[in-house]
Amino acid sequence: MRVVRNLLATPEGMIGFVLIAVLALVALFAPALSPGDPLRIAGRALTAPFTDPAFPLGTDRLGRDVLAGIVHGARTSLLLGLAAACAAPALRLCVGLAAGVSGGGGAPGRVGAGRALPTLPPFLLALAFDSVAGPSVPVVVLAIALGAWADPARLTRAQVLSVRERDYVASARVIGMHPAEIALREILPNVLPPVLALSAIIVAAAILTEAALSFLGLGDPNVVTWGSMIAEGRNVLRSSPFLSVFPGIALVVTVIAVYLLSEGLGKALSDREGAA
Amino acid sequence: MTMLCAVRQLSVTYRGQATPALAGIDLDIHAGERLAIIGESGSGKSTFARALAGLLRGGASVAGNLHWAAGDPPRAGRDIGFVFQDPSASLTPVLTIGEQVAEGARRHLGLSRKAGQAWALAMLERVRVPEPAKVLRGFPHQLSGGQRQRVAIAAALAARPGLLIADEPTSALDMVAPAEIVALLGDLVRNAGMTLVFVTPDIALASGFADRVAIFRDGRLVETGATGAVLAAPAAAYTAALIASHRDLATPPLIREAGR
Amino acid sequence: MNRALRLLRRRAIGSIPVLLIVVVLTFLLLEAAAGDAVDAYLLSIGGGDAAIAQSLRAAYGLDQSMPARLWVYLSSLGRLDLGWSVAFDRPVRDLILERLPNTFLLMGSATALSFAVGSALGIVAGAKPGSARDRVLSTLSLMLYAIPGFWLGLVLSIVFAVQLRWLPTSGIETIASGRTGLSRAADIAAHLVLPVATLALVYMALFLRVMRAGMADVWRLDFVLFAQSKGLSRARIVLRHVARNALLPLVTMLGLQSAAMLGGSVVIESIFAIPGFGRLAQEAVSGRDTALLTGIIVTSAVLVILVNLVIDIVYAALDPRVGASERGA
Numbered sequence: 001m002r003v004v005r006n007l008l009a010t011p012e013g014m015i016g017f018v019l020i021a022v023l024a025l026v027a028l029f030a031p032a033l034s035p036g037d038p039l040r041i042a043g044r045a046l047t048a049p050f051t052d053p054a055f056p057l058g059t060d061r062l063g064r065d066v067l068a069g070i071v072h073g074a075r076t077s078l079l080l081g082l083a084a085a086c087a088a089p090a091l092r093l094c095v096g097l098a099a100g101v102s103g104g105g106g107a108p109g110r111v112g113a114g115r116a117l118p119t120l121p122p123f124l125l126a127l128a129f130d131s132v133a134g135p136s137v138p139v140v141v142l143a144i145a146l147g148a149w150a151d152p153a154r155l156t157r158a159q160v161l162s163v164r165e166r167d168y169v170a171s172a173r174v175i176g177m178h179p180a181e182i183a184l185r186e187i188l189p190n191v192l193p194p195v196l197a198l199s200a201i202i203v204a205a206a207i208l209t210e211a212a213l214s215f216l217g218l219g220d221p222n223v224v225t226w227g228s229m230i231a232e233g234r235n236v237l238r239s240s241p242f243l244s245v246f247p248g249i250a251l252v253v254t255v256i257a258v259y260l261l262s263e264g265l266g267k268a269l270s271d272r273e274g275a276a
Numbered sequence: 277m278t279m280l281c282a283v284r285q286l287s288v289t290y291r292g293q294a295t296p297a298l299a300g301i302d303l304d305i306h307a308g309e310r311l312a313i314i315g316e317s318g319s320g321k322s323t324f325a326r327a328l329a330g331l332l333r334g335g336a337s338v339a340g341n342l343h344w345a346a347g348d349p350p351r352a353g354r355d356i357g358f359v360f361q362d363p364s365a366s367l368t369p370v371l372t373i374g375e376q377v378a379e380g381a382r383r384h385l386g387l388s389r390k391a392g393q394a395w396a397l398a399m400l401e402r403v404r405v406p407e408p409a410k411v412l413r414g415f416p417h418q419l420s421g422g423q424r425q426r427v428a429i430a431a432a433l434a435a436r437p438g439l440l441i442a443d444e445p446t447s448a449l450d451m452v453a454p455a456e457i458v459a460l461l462g463d464l465v466r467n468a469g470m471t472l473v474f475v476t477p478d479i480a481l482a483s484g485f486a487d488r489v490a491i492f493r494d495g496r497l498v499e500t501g502a503t504g505a506v507l508a509a510p511a512a513a514y515t516a517a518l519i520a521s522h523r524d525l526a527t528p529p530l531i532r533e534a535g536r
Numbered sequence: 537m538n539r540a541l542r543l544l545r546r547r548a549i550g551s552i553p554v555l556l557i558v559v560v561l562t563f564l565l566l567e568a569a570a571g572d573a574v575d576a577y578l579l580s581i582g583g584g585d586a587a588i589a590q591s592l593r594a595a596y597g598l599d600q601s602m603p604a605r606l607w608v609y610l611s612s613l614g615r616l617d618l619g620w621s622v623a624f625d626r627p628v629r630d631l632i633l634e635r636l637p638n639t640f641l642l643m644g645s646a647t648a649l650s651f652a653v654g655s656a657l658g659i660v661a662g663a664k665p666g667s668a669r670d671r672v673l674s675t676l677s678l679m680l681y682a683i684p685g686f687w688l689g690l691v692l693s694i695v696f697a698v699q700l701r702w703l704p705t706s707g708i709e710t711i712a713s714g715r716t717g718l719s720r721a722a723d724i725a726a727h728l729v730l731p732v733a734t735l736a737l738v739y740m741a742l743f744l745r746v747m748r749a750g751m752a753d754v755w756r757l758d759f760v761l762f763a764q765s766k767g768l769s770r771a772r773i774v775l776r777h778v779a780r781n782a783l784l785p786l787v788t789m790l791g792l793q794s795a796a797m798l799g800g801s802v803v804i805e806s807i808f809a810i811p812g813f814g815r816l817a818q819e820a821v822s823g824r825d826t827a828l829l830t831g832i833i834v835t836s837a838v839l840v841i842l843v844n845l846v847i848d849i850v851y852a853a854l855d856p857r858v859g860a861s862e863r864g865a
Contacts, residue, residue: 353767360762383766383772432765434766
């Protein structure tokens with residue numbers, strides 16, 4: 001596809017793509033790379049990193065393998081981030097399209113929620129949700145998705161409104177195309193590129209939010225995440241700072257990769273639009 | 277007539293474009309004259325204006341020479357003033373009119389803030405903007421298109437440049453304003469002894485006040501000469517076609533009587 | 537001034553329904569929780585029988601129907617009474633008012649610092665888009681923005697507080713030191729350096745990118761070319777024409793980010809053990825204290841609305857086009 005080629009042509013897109021591919025592979029093959037339950041006690045507690053070849057990144061307070069944690073944590077973080085990022089735009093796109101095509105306010109309830117939710121700090125929303133439903137993966141996903149509601153809804157609606165006015169939409173209406181058909185065939189392809197690029201940002205935000213929630217002890221306690229590893233490491237910060245540092249580096253690399261990919265995606269898609 | 281600038285073999289190609297926007301232009305610009313650059317869209321006339329003023333955006337390759345009589349190339353603002361086609365886009369929305377008119381003068385003439393404001397007020401009066409004191413403190417969005425263009429002219433002339441280049445200054449304005457703007461430009465230039473290079477697609481408009489005309493087509497100079505001579509007896513077929521396309525009852529007479 | 541006041545009043549009135557929606561939504565949301573504050577309280581004291589739970593509920597009004605409780609809550613809100621915190625055994629309002637100043641100090645300093653440094657660096661980067669300086673700053677800001685705030689806080693803590701011992705690791709001031717006046721202020725300042733730096737670094741990256749992007753957009757506009765045709769100095773063009781216009785989307789972003797920044801304080805206050813508003817939220821969640829959590833969320837919404845009102849005024853002051861026509865923004 002031409003878009004993919006454009007993407008890989010930019011330095012940002014290339015680096016981002018490669019990094020994400022590596023991360024995805026690690027996440028996919030986690031059980032093969034690091035067999036067994038990462039939360040099990042594997043060795044002596046608090047082994048320093050780079051000293052024991054069996055535990056290249058050391059072990060934590062309970063003797064759990066740090067590398068295993070990082071590898072399996074990749075799976076959790078990526079999945080969570082992706083899930084939340086998919087749920088959020090899908091929701092928003094629907095609401096935004098509906099509001100835009102119906103030409104104005106839409107149902108007051110929908111708009112009301114759309115205006116009220118951005119006022120709430122997304123993290124507090126996530127906290128509240130967590131406290132209500134108890135920490136588990138689906139809850140975390142929903143919390144992040146709701147928290148990321150704010151701007152893209154506005155963006156989507158604004159985009160839709162400007163595209164709506166364009167001539168081809170008008171002519172489509174004249175021919176008698178059904179509003180839903182107009183939305184799908186005419187409006188959506190033009191609205192999608194900026195929303196897609198923005199979605200990549202949402203993925204990054206979702207990963208960071210999930211990490212923060214896990215760090216505060218509000219994530220799912222049955223899975224290992226980078227956030228929970230950092231929280232664990234906090235207890236022995238003075239003696240073994242590496243326990244918190246390594247998962248953090250993993251987080252930073254992941255988020256940078258997502259940002260780079262989104263920048264590359266933005267460039268690749270806007271090139272296409274410019275040529276159109 | 278003394279020469280202001282001798283343009284020799286000027287060629288401009290924009291990045292990414294195969295055909296040059298300007299190809300081998302040879303043109304003399306005389307001091308104190310009013311020269312009209314006439315052509316249809318795509319003829320390269322705007323490119324010529326910007327090349328003359330040194331305002332081509334990065335990525336354009338320029339060949340050829342501009343031989344300025346003064347020796348050194350002219351400084352923007354100090355020696356050349358430029359008026360753009362779209363007055364709304366020329367003025368910064370967040371700064372007052374007074375500040376925007378004064379800043380050229382303050383930079384080149386070393387005026388203090390107070391002196392600059394007084395200068396700006398005088399300039400606004402010269403371009404015949406209604407209620408100049410009020411406009412001085414106002415913002416661009418509060419003015420009409422014609423008024424904004426007058427302000428842009430005032431700002432361009434603030435530092436008293438010797439050459440004013442106007443790139444289609446009336447194309448974005450509606451019915452009555454163009455004639456007024458043209459008349460204004462004519463007066464300003466005549467009173468200050470400035471040179472005016474006026475770019476326009478409208479041959480009838482140019483005929484009203486230009487001393488010389490230069491016809492451009494597809495990046496090349498087709499014909500140049502005194503306005504009366506060219507319009508009465510065009511040497512090139514293209515020029516004849518341009519003139520013919522304007523001949524109807526509504527247009528003002530193309531050939532002026534002697535005494536201009 | 538008139539224009540600003542009119543705008544302010546219109547916005548303030550428009551905010552009331554939003555606030556109402558927030559309150560109702562929050563209330564309904566927390567209602568869905570299985571088990572309430574009484575359960576959590578009993579859990580914390582090691583259990584109790586049904587009779588005690590019943591009497592506690594009656595005392596706190598938790599045994600009434602949901603619509604009834606919602607009504608009670610709304611009407612008490614009108615009296616600025618935010619309810620009672622079961623976990624702390626104090627009025628919610630007192631708790632919040634006690635904790636807010638610390639958070640304001642933390643967030644205010646961080647916001648001011650990040651805005652000032654971020655926009656300044658953004659101007660430096662945006663003065664010449666595509667230059668080496670620009671690429672370096674853009675890359676650095678991207679990396680900085682990717683760093684999770686809580687991790688950065690930990691790392692800074694490790695380096696400066698643990699290894700170098702230059703700064704204290706936690707708290708907002710040295711406990712029971714008995715300091716007053718300037719000495720106390722200096723002590724608090726020392727304690728706030730790391731948390732403020734952490735917050736500021738992350739948001740500085742954001743403001744840098746927005747300013748830089750804004751400037752890159754403004755450079756393409758024609759009035760910049762006009763300014764250049766007037767032969768103005770580069771500094772003047774960069775500052776008075778480009779940056780001054782690019783400031784507008786930056787200010788808007790500041791408003792949009794205010795909600796997120798309030799959330800960010802939760803984690804930072806947790807790491808550095810600052811007794812602030814954010815920390816209170818975490819404590820409310822772990823204590824399953826619905827009343828406190830609702831109060832916190834409502835207060836947050838009010839704060840965000842207030843901040844946005846102020847931002848709107850600032851924006852109106854910066855952009856003379858605002859409010860010129862009677863259309864709502």
